[in-house]
Amino acid sequence: MTDGSGQRWESALDSVVVYARGAVCRRLARGTVGPDGRVRVTGLPRSLDPGSLRARVLGAPGVRVTEARVVVEASPLGADAPEDAGHEVDRLRDARDAAEARRDRQLALIKEVAGIHPVAPGRKRDDPHRRTPVDAWLELADFVDERLTGMHARLAELEEALRGAEHALSVGVDRLRRSSTDALSTHVGTLVCADLTLDGSNDADVEVELEYGVPGAVWVPTYRLAHRQGDGSGRLLLRASVAQRTDEDWTGVRVALSTADLRRRSDLPRLRSIRLGRRQDAPAPSGWREPPAGLADLFSGYDAAGPRPFAVSAPGAAAAGYAADAGAPVPVSAAPMPPPAPAPAPAPAMRARRPSVPPAAPAPQAPGGAYGAPPAFAGAPAGLVPSAPAAAMAPPPPPPGPPQPSGAELDYAALVLHGPDEQGGRRGLLFPDAPVDPVATEYRRRAEAVAALPLPGHAVWPRASAGSFDHRFDAAARADIPSDGTWHTVTVGEIAVGLRTEYLCVPSVEQTVYATLVLSNATDQALLAGPVEVTVDDDFLLTAALPTLAPGGVRRVGLGPAEGIRVTRRTHLRESTAGLRNNTTVLDHRVHVELANRLARPVTVEVHERVPVTSDGDVRIEEKADWTAPEEGADGDRLAPGTRVWRLDLPAGTTAALDGGYEIRIPTGKALVGGNRRS
Incomplete structure (x- = not known):
């Protein structure tokens, strides 16, 4: 796709679901698909989780997405790119340092002038005493006083300029800290795109939906309660404080809030039976599969074509992206994926090299190798036998049976199919050592720092207040949430609740009557714990802490002493x-x-x-x-x-x-x- 082939579509962010940690974004892109069916969708954030990308076609029966990959581009922004807040902070810091240097130089001059004083000439022992010229002493004192007066006036001006420069620097630093991370910080930008391959398009105008997960988004619920005395009902306005640092501004998006954990496991637990006796059930499948026959011949045509003129493997692409983000215009290219290997009979889609030893006595398996292949022989030619010392130091072979893969090798989502450019017998095999993109890792690390924000008063994290159940709240209108890592208030909707005012006193402890609001939740939605601003008869009363209120639950909210x-x-x-x-x-x-x-x-x-x-x-x-x-x-x-x-x-x-x-x-x-x- 780096040679200009395929279509380039712009995308627009349509909706976001904010979870307890992280968010799932939904983008829409529309265009006409070319004859080759290849499309590159731009506009994705740099903190995107590559393993979470999903794509589908909307409103076009018969058209489907057959491939979706995340690619990284490095493109110069041009000489007219706007200066970001970081460059402004650097300029203000230089101005502050210059003002401080001028102030210090003036202080040195004042110290030097203040040290001027008359010194009497040396007198020999036999010389008579001489009269001191008082007029000369007074003239020197007047000269020093006049110079110090002017210098102190200049020092006051320099100190005022230094205070102004320090204030401007603090404002710039605060603006940089609160600024949106959606803007690029260099003249060479790292752009994240999605390469799609569509089947059955036939030059049709289609709409594609992209869904992906991003870290760096949190939310807490807040409320505003309006009540009139003597009325048995009230209006509870559900709001949310949302903070995000996902490297893209959410402008005019539909927002939904969920208490679920975005990174929770989705596999079902299995409870194994405990059997007593000699007869036991057959062991569960280990997940290892024999590699298909003729795997080495799969790349014979690729090898006969000769070396490629330019190819960058996955780790090289990550390094190129890092250099591009640092300011060097480095092109990024991804090696084409090899054609899929023929699958064995109905077995699961696990590929592995054939063991170097007979199946009855497989070689020891260590993490990081393919299924059934000893790591010591991962890159050795066929027929190579280890030396005697190495064989003596090798661990004892495992019991007979199929090789048992490690936990890392059973994490199917982390396995990577290595392409034809891999060396050492790894081509066409699944390995759990996925290449690490340092740029994306750094972006995700900075994005996840938003979880350390201090909570507003009386606020509680949704996972702590939701308990064993998960809830979702959909905002009534679209909202704007910039990627600045600070709290922003989003109005979710209005909830009808039952209210009645009661007064409570415990005179044996304190002879004071306290006013309380008995709040009843008659809806089918839970109310999570959080701060509630109580307004009685259109007058703001106080901000209290609302406990978690399940559907049908009743809670008291204290309003303070009742003086009447x-x-x-x-x-x-x-x-x-x-x-x-x-x-x-x-x-x-x-x-x-x-x-x-x-x-x-x-x-x-x-x-x-x-x-x-x-x-x-x-x-x-x-x-x-x-x-x-x-x-x-x-x-x-x-x-x-x-x-x-x-x-x-x-x-x-x-x-x-x-x-x-x-x-x-x-x-x-x-x-x-x-x-x-x-x-």
């Missing part, structure tokens, strides 16, 4: 004895709670009290109140044992009194050492 409701608690303890011989101590506790509603509307108040609990059957506790035990609901797991609840409706401008208590009967033999607890 007062509570007072008084207690009384009376100790006596009972029983035939006064052998039982009776502790009679009385609790009196008064509530006053000074608001202009009726309220519902929940008062929490506590009753002692005991694990001794001889100690009895008798309650004398109309309170009730709390229901096992949303907050039941957070209430201590012995909690009792009063619930009452308090009209506007009224007061109410609540009386309760309990008796503790302790036998004399059960008295605690040092006295019984009275409160």
Whole structure:
């Protein structure tokens, strides 16, 4: 494709699904396919994961994509390429250093002038004393003062210029840190494209969809709750703080948010049975397959054609891409893939070299070699026998049977089919040593640094709040998210929730009434934990932490103290004895709670009290109140044992009194050492 053959299509980013870590992007490209069916789609980001590229044709039955590969181009941007923020920071840093040098030079001049002072000439022992010329001393002092005054004025100007240069440099550094990584940083750009081969096009106008994964994208949920007093419902606006550094700006894209892990395993677990006895099941297939017969003859025509004029293998292409990104215009070319080898009978598509030893006693297999081939003979000619010392140091052969590949060799997604230019007996075989592109690795490393961003207040990572379930939220409108690695707010949609205002107080701990919003989720979508901005009657109240709310769940959101409701608690303890011989101590506790509603509307108040609990059957506790035990609901797991609840409706401008208590009967033999607890 580097010789100009094939079509070049521009692509546009259409939608993005942001996962807990990373994102899946969807691009659309349209054009007319030529007779050869080869198309190069441009516009892909430099942090793209090559193994995640998927392509398909939309709205054209009979047309399909038969091949999709990721290629890298190096192209000069021209002399009129705009200066990026990095060059501006370098210029500002040079200006700051120059201003600092001028300031230091002025300080040196001031020190030199300040050191000027009159020095009396030396006097011999027999010479008489001479009078000091006072006028000369005064003239020298005036001269030094005049010069220092001018120099200090100049120093003030230089220090002001230095402060301005330092401020401009700090602004430039901050702008560079927040700038989008979509812009290229050199005059020679590394462009990532997708080479597609379409079948059945017949010079038709088709639309192609490209899907690929990129690292460097994170999100956390945020909310905004609007509530009116006296209304039993509210509007919960779901928003998301999204940060991405994927080397491409998301402009006008449809955004979806998912709590799933993009890199999770997709294979199903297998639970193997445990058998006792001599008869055992046949072992599972090892994944190794015998290479097809005549594999060496597959490249005979390629070898007869002679050497190629110019060919760059996969590692060379990666190095060329690195040089291009560094500023050198190096062409990048990929070696053509060899025709696929004929597959053996119905066995899986695993290719390997024939073992150098009979199958009954295969040679030891080490990671990095092809299936069934000992690494020591990977590049040795046929018939080569190792020397005696090497044979003596070799590990013992494995038990009879087919070779057992290592875990790296069973990772089918990481296996690479080596082409005809490979040496050492690797051509036409699958090996797990895929070439590493240092440029792409560096881009992905910088992109993944976005996961270290500090979270907004009360924010929780979606994987931590979603638990064992995964959820997806689709934004109602398209959004713009630049690739600058900072948080951006995206509006997802509005969720109808049930709301009611309740007031809660625990007067035995603090004689203050707190306002709470009881939030109920009546939808089929979970609400993840995150910050919620609460607005009551169009007035912003506070930002609270919303816990995870499953469908049908109920949670309380605290709104702070309610100054319009007062509570007072008084207690009384009376100790006596009972029983035939006064052998039982009776502790009679009385609790009196008064509530006053000074608001202009009726309220519902929940008062929490506590009753002692005991694990001794001889100690009895008798309650004398109309309170009730709390229901096992949303907050039941957070209430201590012995909690009792009063619930009452308090009209506007009224007061109410609540009386309760309990008796503790302790036998004399059960008295605690040092006295019984009275409160």
